[in-house]
Amino acid sequence: MKKQIPTIPILKTLLHAAVVLVATTVVSSAGAATEAFGDVNNDGLMDVAVNTSPNSVTISLANPDGSYTVSAILSVPKSQQFANFSLVDLDGDGDLDVSAIGVAGGGQFYWHTWSGNGDGTFSSRSTYRPRGKGIW
Ligand SMILES: [Ca+2]
Ligand SMILES: [Ca+2]
Numbered sequence: 001m002k003k004q005i006p007t008i009p010i011l012k013t014l015l016h017a018a019v020v021l022v023a024t025t026v027v028s029s030a031g032a033a034t035e036a037f038g039d040v041n042n043d044g045l046m047d048v049a050v051n052t053s054p055n056s057v058t059i060s061l062a063n064p065d066g067s068y069t070v071s072a073i074l075s076v077p078k079s080q081q082f083a084n085f086s087l088v089d090l091d092g093d094g095d096l097d098v099s100a101i102g103v104a105g106g107g108q109f110y111w112h113t114w115s116g117n118g119d120g121t122f123s124s125r126s127t128y129r130p131r132g133k134g135i136w
Helices: 007-030
Strands: 035-038 047-053 056-062 068-075 084-088 097-105 108-114 126-128
Touching: 035 084, 047 068, 047 084, 056 097
Parallel strands: none
Antiparallel strands: 035 047, 047 056, 056 068, 084 097, 097 108, 108 126
């Protein structure tokens, strides 16, 4: 008799992992205030970005003594609110950037990005609206 390859348990494990991932994502995006962590000024200390309103993200740099110093407040127009954001190196230059996505209604959405300068400051905002009349 051939030995059966145990594919079912592996699939179950993968499915479980996917369900946990989805559940975690839903929980973390359900709250009014969201935050993201990352070393935006590359000094080895974990900095924090907080969604301080539907229109803004505040970047605070960690100090060696445990306190934080605000280095940037990134905002969008009131009509282009975002639902969630993340710290991610979008352009691959080694500095964390900010990506924020908001629903614009009618199946459309806004994608706001700010390019990190590696010192806690960020470039001016770029807004991409994939469908509709206006781009940028
Ligand atoms: Ca840092
Ligand atoms: Ca970058």
